[in-house]
Amino acid sequence: MIHYKAILKMMGGLMMLLGLLMAPSIAFSYYYGSGDQFTLITSAFICISNGAILFFSFGSQDQNIRKREGYMIVALSWLVMAIFGMMPYLLSGSISYLPDAIFETVSGFTTTGATILNDIEVLPAGILLWRSMTQWIGGLGIIVLTVAIFPLLGIGGIELFVAESPGPTSDKLHPRIRETAKRLWFVYVGLTILAMLMYYLGGMTFFDAVNHGLTTMATGGFSTKNESMAYFTNPWIHYTAIVFMFLAGTNFTLLYFGFKGRFKRVWASDEFRAYSITVVIISGIIFGAIYFLKEGPIEKAFREGLFQVISLITTTGYVTADYTAYSNGLTLIFFMFLFFGASAGSTSGGIKFIRHLTFVKNSTLEFKRIVHPRAVVPLKINGERVTGKIITHIMNFLLIYLMIFVLGSIVMSVAGYDMITSFGAVATSLGNVGPAIGHVGPMDNFAFFSPFGKLFLSFLMLLGRLELFTILVLFSPYFWRTN
Template structure:
């Protein structure tokens, strides 16, 4: 039996948090004298009051949170955050239609970065900041923050962390889940502040620096400018973004090990080594044709290539250059990046390197098993043997991911969109990347999609952000059967 009262109480806490996190946007609105102050304050008040009502209504409930409730809470959390998060857009009139506002909000919370806006710079400062904040919230997952404070509220949170961090890695910074969540957020906040300071010191104004820091560390890609990061022509700013996008795409456990001097422990990660080597190889390999196909110098071609490759692989989605303008082969390569994803345990979306690494290692070892059918040929990641259960789970994930991509593309094409645009929109929504190919290229708005298509693509963003199983398990009869 599902413990509905426990779920309702947790939803109340999350509504309260969303409302509180709207207040910095209201502060920016007040400072700049923009027209969205009342919309942000009103939305914040509605969220906070709704949260308090839910929390106190179920304050005395003693039901526990099991794994089943954990998965349901995680799924409902993103829906609830999207519903309350879109209110500032609707109340202010900046995005008056519900499908558009919902799409923009879910794109933010899932750190996808696709937008229906055609003139981003026309948005008031408060809403621009809230738009960036939605990505920062979703970057590491509001669930982890909630886990950190749940013990103070008398609620256990281990099931929520398991549901949110549903990747194949089980590395922990600290054996206690509460301490893990706290250290993750301290690291996340610290890196965000650092990149904001660097952006400011190297030429951005304070507002742009803060906004881009939020979306850089979230690997989200929302910008305050219509031209995205291409607006900032300073090579120093672009190199800072390159470095911190790469860091944000790294497993936070590995980052923590590096910062605490445990370099050997960090370098023990096969995923990090694969991530670093593949990114470096791709930058060098693709810089050459871009240099010859474009009109840039060597350094500029290298910088543009490095920026755009890391932006795509980490699913950040910042745009510095239109990669579809060079050659069809370059366009196809960048389309393939939509299926990469950076590291598990990072803020990036996508399939993740550890899954690719496991798949390719297992496929390679299969040749040895064919030659030596009686031999025991274990698959190892980070020096540890990978169990058959994990291998099966990863294979199932990859197969389901491919099936969702194929059937999602077919479904979108039946709505009347060309197949290239359908491929690009579905792939980038599932991977939480942002820019893609076809009608959703790096310089395009998604406003041309009809309301049904926007809702469908927003659902795919949620599906990709929660790594398929957390959402899809809710559609199985096993989940709803009583114990």
């Protein structure tokens, strides 16, 4: 039996939290005199009042949350966040068309970074900050945040954490899930503030530094400028983005251990080593290709190559150049990056390195098993044996991910878009990246899609952000059986 009242109570808490998180946008609107403060106040009031009604109406109900309730809360809360999160856009008139508002809001909360806005710089300060806040909120997961700061809910948070955690595993820093969430958010907030400071020291205005600090650590990629990071020419800013994008793509558990000085444990992670080595090798290759294809200083070619590689692999989506203009071969390589994703337990989207690593290791060991059929050849990650159940889960994930990409591309092609654009739009939406190839390249946006196209891509963003199964399991008849 599903405890719907406990789910509604939790949803009420999330809505109140969402309203409270609009406060920084209201403050910035007042400070800069952008004239959108009343719109934001109204939106916050609607969120808090409706959330309070749900939260306090079911205060005395049984609040034991099991796996099914956890998945329902996570899936439904993102739908609620999209509905209430787009109110500032609609009420202010910044985005007046409903499918556009849904797309921009979902793109924000899923940290995809795709946009339908043709002129970002005309938006008022409060709306711009809220746009960045949607990515920051979605970065590590609003469910984890809620479990950390709403102990008064009295709800066991482990099921929510498992359903929301952006990866196939959820390493714990502390036996109690609420303490784990607090530590993760301490790292998240601390790095966000540090990124803001570094951007400011690099020459960004205070407003730009705050916005880009929020979206960098969220690996979201929303910018306050139409040209994204290409607007800023100071190498300090680009290298700051490179460093913090890489950190944001690292498992936050490892970051916590790193800050505690336990560096051996960080480097002992097979996934972190694979992530780091891959970034170094591919960046070197791209740097060499750019240097020989374009005329210019060697440092600029190095920075440009490194920036594009880390931005796409971590699914941040910032751009400093049009990578589709280099050559067809490099365009294909950059397209492949849309299927990488960084580390599990990070704020990045995509497939994640741990799944790629498991797949590659298992495939390599399969040759040994063929030659020695009687031998027991276990697959190990971080020195520990990976069970057959986990391998099967990862293989199923990869297969379903590929199937959704193929079917999604067919749907977009049937809807009237060319094959390259369809491939790019589906891959970047499912991987929560932002820019892609075709007519959704780094210098383009998603404004030209039909209402159906925008809503379909929004659905793919949610699928990718919630690791496929969290959404797809709701469509399974097994989920709804009472026994």
